[in-house]
Amino acid sequence: MKIKYSPLLLGLLLPITFVNAEVSLTPPNAKAGECYAKVVVPAKYKTVEERVLVQEASNKITITPAKYEWINEKVEVTPSSIKLRTIPATFKKVTEVVEVKPASKTWRVSLKKHAAPVSKEILVAAKLKGVDLENTAPRTCYKEYYVPGTYKTVSEEIVLQKENNKTKIIPATYEMVEKTIEVTPASQKSITVPATYEYTEEKVLIEKEKTVWKKGVNPAQKLDGATGEIMCLVKVPAKYKTIRKKVVKTPATTKVMDVPAVSKTIKVKKLVAAAKTETITIPEVKSSIQKSVLDTKATFSWVQVGNSVDKGLQHTGHRICLVESPAKTQTITRTVLDTPTSTKEITIEPTYKTIKVKKLVQKAQEVKTPIEAIYKTVQRKEKASSSHQSWERILCQTNMNQNVVLKIQNALEAKNYNPGKIDGVLGQDTRVALDKYQRDNSLATGGITYETLKSLNVEL
Numbered sequence: 001m002k003i004k005y006s007p008l009l010l011g012l013l014l015p016i017t018f019v020n021a022e023v024s025l026t027p028p029n030a031k032a033g034e035c036y037a038k039v040v041v042p043a044k045y046k047t048v049e050e051r052v053l054v055q056e057a058s059n060k061i062t063i064t065p066a067k068y069e070w071i072n073e074k075v076e077v078t079p080s081s082i083k084l085r086t087i088p089a090t091f092k093k094v095t096e097v098v099e100v101k102p103a104s105k106t107w108r109v110s111l112k113k114h115a116a117p118v119s120k121e122i123l124v125a126a127k128l129k130g131v132d133l134e135n136t137a138p139r140t141c142y143k144e145y146y147v148p149g150t151y152k153t154v155s156e157e158i159v160l161q162k163e164n165n166k167t168k169i170i171p172a173t174y175e176m177v178e179k180t181i182e183v184t185p186a187s188q189k190s191i192t193v194p195a196t197y198e199y200t201e202e203k204v205l206i207e208k209e210k211t212v213w214k215k216g217v218n219p220a221q222k223l224d225g226a227t228g229e230i231m232c233l234v235k236v237p238a239k240y241k242t243i244r245k246k247v248v249k250t251p252a253t254t255k256v257m258d259v260p261a262v263s264k265t266i267k268v269k270k271l272v273a274a275a276k277t278e279t280i281t282i283p284e285v286k287s288s289i290q291k292s293v294l295d296t297k298a299t300f301s302w303v304q305v306g307n308s309v310d311k312g313l314q315h316t317g318h319r320i321c322l323v324e325s326p327a328k329t330q331t332i333t334r335t336v337l338d339t340p341t342s343t344k345e346i347t348i349e350p351t352y353k354t355i356k357v358k359k360l361v362q363k364a365q366e367v368k369t370p371i372e373a374i375y376k377t378v379q380r381k382e383k384a385s386s387s388h389q390s391w392e393r394i395l396c397q398t399n400m401n402q403n404v405v406l407k408i409q410n411a412l413e414a415k416n417y418n419p420g421k422i423d424g425v426l427g428q429d430t431r432v433a434l435d436k437y438q439r440d441n442s443l444a445t446g447g448i449t450y451e452t453l454k455s456l457n458v459e460l
Contacts, residue, residue, distance in 0.1 A: 027391035037394045037447035043210050043387040044442060047379050052204055055197075055246040055374035061254055062369065063190045067362040075181055078269040078351040084277065086169040089341040095333050098158060100289060103327030111139055111321045117151075118320045121297045126320070131304070133322075141305040141321035150295040160334050161285035167341035172275040176267050184262035184358035190366055195252035200245050206380035207239035211387065241378065254366050264355065277343055289330065394447035404460060405430070408448070411456035412437060 107118030127133045131142060303309045305319055402424030409419040412433045420429025434452070438445045443452050453460070 035394050037391070037449075039390060039394070039444040039446040039449060041388050041390045041444045042439070042442050043383055044385040045207065045381040045383055048382045049377050049379055050204065051375045052202070052243055052378050053245065053373055054243070054376045056248045057373040058195050058248050058371045059252055060369040060371050061192045061194075061252045062367045063192055063254065064365040064367060066187060066189070066360060066364040068184070068358045069361050070356050071359050072354050073181075073357045074352045074354050075179075075266070076268075076350050077179075077266065077353045079271060080350040081172055081271055081348045082275060083172065083346040083348050084169045084275040085344045085346055086167060086277075087342045087344055089164065089166060090338040091335045092338045093333050093335050095331060097329045097331050099327055100330045101291075101328035105138065105322055105324050107133075107320045108323045109321070110319055111141060111323060115321065115323065119294060119297050122320070136322050138322050138324045141319045143303045143305050143309065143315065143319045151292050152295040153290050153292050155288040156291050157286040157288055158332070159284050160287050160332060161336070163284040164282050164337050165341065166280040166282050167343060168278040168280050169343060170276050170278055173272045174269045175272050177270040178265045179268045180263045180265050181355060182261050182357065183264045183355070185360060186261040187259045187360055188364070189257045189259045190254045190364045191257055193253045193255050196249045197246050198249040200247055201242050202245050203240040204243050204378050204380065205238060206241045206378075208381075208383055209238040210236045210383055239381075241380070243376070243378065246374075262358070266353065266355075285335075287332070390444065394449050404458070407458045408434065408453075408456065411458050415456070 107123055108115035109118065110116075123131075123133050126142060303313070309315065405426050406422065406424045408426075409422045409424070409430055412419040412430070413422065415437065417433040417437050418429065419433045420427055434448065435445060437443075437456075438452055441455055443449070443455060
């Protein structure tokens with residue numbers, strides 16, 4: 001059976017020629033009956049792994065809170081003070097006989113009880129006249145010739161109670177005031193401010209820039225008597241993969257906050273004015289008594305009764321007699337100080353109240369725990385060898401038949417490459433599927449090479 005080949009089949013079967021100084025114009029070591037084509041051997045790549053930083057190393061900060069304990073504290077509510085107690089003065093009453101008029105020998109005008117007294121001047125005059133006044137016996141009378149003296153009554157003050165002092169106690173004064181007791185002392189509290197992160201995108205090279213041979217769209221040309229295709233060396237840009245990376249924007253820190261003291265207000269007594277004493281003067285107590293005193297003197301001349309009277313003397317009609325008068329007394333009751341006023345100090349002990357207060361035992365502590373950096377392994381392709389042209393043994397009209405094409409179509413379909421209708425004809429669909437298979441498996445393109453048949457497990 002004669003097989004008819006289309007121009008597309010001829011393009012795959014015939015060798016592709018390029019103007020390349022490095023490749024010979026004819027296949028080296030060619031054997032008779034075999035077909036060769038100048039094919040494009042694609043660049044070889046190898047997969048390499050690269051470790052990419054995804055999250056930077058940082059620190060995790062934890063706070064060990066402060067430790068407290070409750071204790072009983074004794075608080076003074078009322079301070080100690082001194083209370084003064086008055087010990088009043090004691091008095092006693094004494095009876096005293098006051099001599100109102102001393103005992104005397106008085107010269108009077110007669111021996112009668114209320115006889116008028118005789119003045120000193122008269123007595124002196126009588127003495128000058130020879131009357132022995134000192135040695136005159138009581139109840140001796142002299143007849144008086146005289147001008148009588150005058151008397152007046154005067155008041156005399158007698159102290160019944162002397163002036164003394166009385167001590168008055170002015171007690172201490174207090175006021176109730178509020179007193180603030182610190183129950184929990186002021187402290188500091190550390191608060192963890194966590195680290196903040198942000199995401200950044202980083203382009204990671206997966207496959208470097210490369211050049212590949214691709215068939216041109218120009219019609220086939222004959223060069224030196226051979227039919228070939230136009231091949232173009234095309235630059236394939238590098239491939240990148242964008243990785244989202246978490247990076248530390250602000251590291252974790254701690255913030256120290258002041259925790260104010262906790263106080264409790266209680267009412268306590270506050271001394272405003274201490275107790276004191278005030279001395280009060282008690283004035284003396286007096287009493288008035290009446291006394292008779294000589295107001296004007298009298299002039300006398302005296303003649304003892306019974307004696308003759310000198311002529312020329314004018315008898316006054318009175319006589320003087322020496323009358324012995326006992327002393328006059330008055331009994332009075334006087335209040336006198338026995339013990340003076342005094343004060344006694346009484347100590348008032350302070351009062352206390354026991355309250356519970358919070359005492360710091362251990363301060364809050366900051367603990368830093370290192371957080372290791374996080375990496376991600378990214379696979380990228382790296383060129384192992386560049387693409388190049390090479391003479392490869394291919395199928396041609398001498399060894400190509402419908403059975404071989406059927407095997408190729410079945411093999412492509414088994415590998416999920418759609419060859420179109422499986423009819424043993426190398427049509428457009430089969431050619432496209434074959435070209436795609438070669439490119440996906442990094443096989444030489446431009447012809448059905450034995451390397452391709454081996455990859456498809458097709459035996460001739």
